[in-house]
Amino acid sequence: MSDLIFEPMQAADVAAIMEIERQSFASPWSAGLFLHELGVEFSRQVVARRRASGPIVGYACWWEVAGEVHVLTVAVDPRKRRHGIGRALVRHILAAGAGAGATVAGLEVRADNAAALSLYAACGFARVGERRDYYGPGEHAVLMDCSIATEWNDRGAGVA
Numbered sequence: 001m002s003d004l005i006f007e008p009m010q011a012a013d014v015a016a017i018m019e020i021e022r023q024s025f026a027s028p029w030s031a032g033l034f035l036h037e038l039g040v041e042f043s044r045q046v047v048a049r050r051r052a053s054g055p056i057v058g059y060a061c062w063w064e065v066a067g068e069v070h071v072l073t074v075a076v077d078p079r080k081r082r083h084g085i086g087r088a089l090v091r092h093i094l095a096a097g098a099g100a101g102a103t104v105a106g107l108e109v110r111a112d113n114a115a116a117l118s119l120y121a122a123c124g125f126a127r128v129g130e131r132r133d134y135y136g137p138g139e140h141a142v143l144m145d146c147s148i149a150t151e152w153n154d155r156g157a158g159v160a
């Protein structure tokens with residue numbers, strides 16, 4: 001999706017983000033956790049809108065540390081899914097990471113989250129391991145990595 005507007009997440013966005021967050025995760029982040037991340041030096045956050053000043057349709061949070069990107073969360077308004085917003089958010093993260101000099105991105109995703117596993121695979125992530133019981137007894141995490149090519153700098157975010 002190439003017509004998205006990406007903006008840095010602001011504290012004023014957190015109420016709208018929480019609406020999506022609660023519908024997206026069995027164990028949603030708290031508003032306080034989003035606000036905390038806004039103040040973490042190596043944490044990055046973005047919100048996506050379809051038009052200027054329009055409603056938030058998706059958001060992401062990641063860390064950029066020591067040349068690596070670590071994806072913390074990506075979510076899309078349930079009413080807006082399967083229109084390329086998730087893919088555009090992940091591409092935005094990778095482009096931002098490339099711009100900051102990162103060479104690799106990594107993440108953990110619930111082993112039963114088929115949509116996310118498929119999204120990340122579609123964006124170039126590969127399974128590199130598993131953490132058993134990471135989210136609780138019987139709730140395993142899949143570890144995925146992605147090499148960040150310098151081309152992300154040129155392609156930028158939102159390019160389908």
Ligand SMILES: CC(C)(COP(=O)(O)OP(=O)(O)OC[C@H]1O[C@@H](n2cnc3c(N)ncnc32)[C@H](O)[C@@H]1OP(=O)(O)O)[C@@H](O)C(=O)NCCC(=O)NCCS
Nearest residue numbers: 024073074075076081082083084085086087115116118119
């Ligand atoms: C995962 C999520 C972010 C995907 O967002 P989205 O905007 O619907 O994703 P996109 O439309 O960009 O899909 C890109 C690709 O991901 C895969 N995908 C996305 N949703 C999928 C689903 N429900 N089932 C299977 N594959 C899916 C497909 O490969 C898709 O490409 P295609 O549409 O050409 O087939 C969204 O489902 C979501 O917010 N889920 C709840 C939160 C979550 O689990 N976040 C990820 C863990 S942090």
